[in-house]
């Protein structure tokens with residue numbers, strides 16, 4: 001098993017909260033990041049993305065030590081619940097920024113943008129402004145941007161939480177299709193045990209800033225010996 005993301009004895013203090021993360025998440029797999037509210041799920045993603053720097057320990061992505069790498073230099077893409085798009089820029093530009101922040105785009109880049117829009121079901125949406133899109137369409141656009149960036153790791157923080165149940169299912173299906181096509185390493189924060197079962201190969205459970213369990217999904221969903229996890233699983 002190759003490591004996609006490693007947090008090697010990472011320690012971080014934010015305000016009065018202490019986080020200690022030690023884990024090795026497999027490359028090319030979907031790992032669900034779960035835990036009670038305030039347990040440290042977003043903080044773990046922020047450490048991988050580079051929005052937080054550990055006080056101690058190392059963060060490795062694809063075997064490369066990125067602990068002190070600026071977020072823009074890390075081989076990761078991000079999709080959040082919202083705020084994925086710049087509201088004053090059309091979709092073509094929003095997605096182009098994912099390829100090159102100065103928007104110097106080659107003919108190939110331009111074709112890649114249109115192809116990515118097509119792939120996520122937004123064929124011909126290049127000139128649309130984010131404000132004119134539905135929530136599901138905005139998430140599709142965020143997927144298109146992640147696609148053109150071609151980064152080996154995709155970090156998703158509750159990407160579907162704002163969507164209604166039907167849309168959640170179709171976005172989960174799209175995520176899995178794209179994941180199988182590109183073989184990336186996905187970390188997805190979710191509060192929903194059903195989503196863990198639907199999407200993830202592995203899952204971790206965080207409580208009070210520490211990882212209490214890392215296991216393959218089937219084992220994870222069957223465990224009842226950790227009270228906080230049992231509570232999470234019973235919804």
Ligand SMILES: Nc1ncnc2c1ncn2[C@@H]1O[C@H](COP(=O)(O)OP(=O)(O)OP(=O)(O)O)[C@@H](O)[C@H]1O
Pocket residue numbers: 014015016017035036037038039040041042043044
């Ligand atoms: N910059 C900061 N300064 C002080 N405390 C912080 C900071 N960032 C996060 N925290 C605290 O650390 C804890 C973990 O936050 P985090 O956002 O990682 O939790 P979470 O598991 O993602 O929660 P939720 O499910 O509610 O989104 C919270 O109590 C939060 O208030």
